[in-house]
Amino acid sequence: MGSPVNRDDIARLATDFYSLLESFKQTPFYHLIFEIFLILTVLWLVCFRKPRPIAKKLTEKEKQELIDEWQPEPLVPPVDTNHPALNVRVLDGIVGKTIEIDGRKSLNFATFNFLNFVGNQRIADKAIQAVQKYGVGSCGPRGFYGTIDIHLELEERLARFFNFEEGIIYSYGFSTIASIIPAYSKRNDILFVDEGIHYAIQKGVEASRSTVKWFRHNDINDLERLLAEQDKHDKKNPKKASTIRRFLIIEGLYMNYGDICPLPRMVELKYKYKYRIFMDESVSFGTIGQTGRGVTEYHNVDRQKIDLISSTLEYSVGSIGGFAVGSSFVIDHQRLSAQGYCFSASLPPLLAAAAIEALNIMDEENSLLFETLMDKSKRLHKKLLDIKGYRVLGEDISPLKHLSLANSLNTIGRLEYIVEFAQTRDITITIARYLNDEHHLPEPSIRLILNVEMTDEELEFLCTVLQEALVKVTA
CATH class of the missing domain: 3.90.1150.10 (Aspartate Aminotransferase, domain 1)
Structure with missing residues (x-):
């Protein structure tokens, strides 16, 4: 004879079954459907999915035939024989x-x-003296062991030339503005950019991953239209708007057009619509203005109203590298955030010496x-x-x-x-x-x-x- 059925066990099972039914009733319908789908998927994978076939081992003859049939793609596309790069x-x-x-x-x-500084004997002599004192390179980034006293002297000299609190130098002109823009403007920020900017600025704009609003080249009315549209949009959500930074990206003298930006009107709009101005003066530094101070001097605009001025040492100065000038608050940020500054070997001392002497000549010539x-x-x-x-x-x-x-x-x-x-x-x-x-x-x-x-x-x-x-x- 089997053991007698325990009534307590039956009652407990009935209670558990009733609780399970209640939990099913309380569970959302979409959750049940999802779990059923997962169960059916597992069953299909276990029972019906076919295993991958084992790769057939090729004979030496078959291997050689495949090798003979393979045609590699060219590393570069076909180039016209008349292309300038080949001539x-x-x-x-x-x-x-x-x-x-x-x-x-x-x-x-x-x-x-x-300014015909390339080949200037006075500048060349200073570069030779720097080689004799420092050697030809520092072999390290500025933030590690690449900073030499002549780098600090050039930065101080540039800040004094533009009457700003601080300056910062880069080892390569192209990477200067291309590093500066993404150091400040991030994914949720907005850049208002003249569509006529040169390629290095375009790369900086692209690297920032910010929202970009292009306005027609040197068209102040088109810029104001975009600013007004953004202002109207910001008023719909003031809380979100307060977290967004806005920058105007322009050139002083445009490399691709040879014309000058309407800086006074842009400064007026800055205080009306609350944005920061980053101006690249690669071409206008050392060429425009009574003493070569660029477009701010030409338009008689207070330079302190421009948040950051960048330029190159490779044009008027006749050296290598680039720089930016601005307030200490603005410049110090680049020393830890601008990739071209943090990860590039510092400017060779002879080039810094050449740049300093070029600035001396510019000041002397007045x-x-x-x-x-x-x-x-x-x-x-x-x-x-x-x-x-x-x-x-x-x-x-x-x-x-x-x-x-x-x-x-x-x-x-x-x-x-x-x-x-x-x-x-x-x-x-x-x-x-x-x-x-x-x-x-x-x-x-x-x-x-x-x-x-x-x-x-x-x-x-x-x-x-x-x-x-x-x-x-x-x-």
């Missing part, structure tokens, strides 16, 4: 007012040596050097306007000008012909080149850069050659 000119010696290309001397209107450059820029501008068939882009005082052909004649092919023709007449000029991934591609143009040492006769010769080339290209 380079070889320069020999100092790239100054005149240069030697393929063994032939010519006037140089192609490099950013505005207004004479820059008045001469702007005066020659105006004269060249007028001479270019007198050549019928060309369009001259840029301000008359700008030493950087863009020259294009009128109407439908303005093609890369015709401009390249003009460049090649000018080289046969011992004039070196170049086409403004852009990468395909740039945000806004300007129209094709020849970029002319004036050296302050160019004489009126040499400027007249340039215009004569351009006129002769135009006749030939339009014949």
Whole structure:
């Protein structure tokens, strides 16, 4: 005989079953469906999914056949044999007012040596002295063991030149503004950006991952429209708006156009709509303003109203590297946040010494050097306007000008012909080149850069050659 049924056990089982039914009733329907789906999925994986077939071991003959059939993709796409990169000119010696290309001397209107500091003997002597004292490099980032006293001297010198509290130097001009922007502007912030900015600024804007609002090049009305739209949007959610930082990203003198930004109106809008101004003066530093202080001096704008000014040491100064100036609060942030500063080996001391001596010359020359450059820029501008068939882009005082052909004649092919023709007449000029991934591609143009040492006769010769080339290209 089996053991008698325990009534307590039966009662407990009934209670447990009743509790289970109650819990099912209280469970949301979607939860039950999800659990049933998971159970069915597990059952399918266990019972019905077919195991992966074991790979067949290939014979040596089959392996060799596969190897013979494989065709690797080319490392680079096919390149036109006429591509400029495959037909380079070889320069020999100092790239100054005149240069030697393929063994032939010519006037140089192609490099950013505005003040003719490249090859300046006084600057070269200071660089040689720095090599003898410090060697050729520091071999380390600034924050570790790469800071030398001459770096601090250059930073202090730049801050004093612009009348700001502090300056900071970078080892490479391109990485300066490309590192500065993402050091301040983050994913939830807003950048109002002129669509005509040069490539290094574009890379900084892209690296920030911020919301970008592009306005038409040098169009203050379009900028104000975007600011008003954003202000209206912010008023709908003031709490969220209070956490968003806003920056205006501009150039003083635009590299791709040769024109100057309307800075006074932008400063007015700054206080109306509450944004910070970051201005890159790579081209305008050392070229614009009575003493070369750039667009703030040209427009007579209080420099303290600009939150940060960046520039390069590779154009007017004739050295290497870049810098930024601003308040101590702004500059100190970069020392721990700007990647180009934190992770790059510091500027070689000889280049810092060269930059300091260039600044000394700029201060000693006071207004004479820059008045001469702007005066020659105006004269060249007028001479270019007198050549019928060309369009001259840029301000008359700008030493950087863009020259294009009128109407439908303005093609890369015709401009390249003009460049090649000018080289046969011992004039070196170049086409403004852009990468395909740039945000806004300007129209094709020849970029002319004036050296302050160019004489009126040499400027007249340039215009004569351009006129002769135009006749030939339009014949």
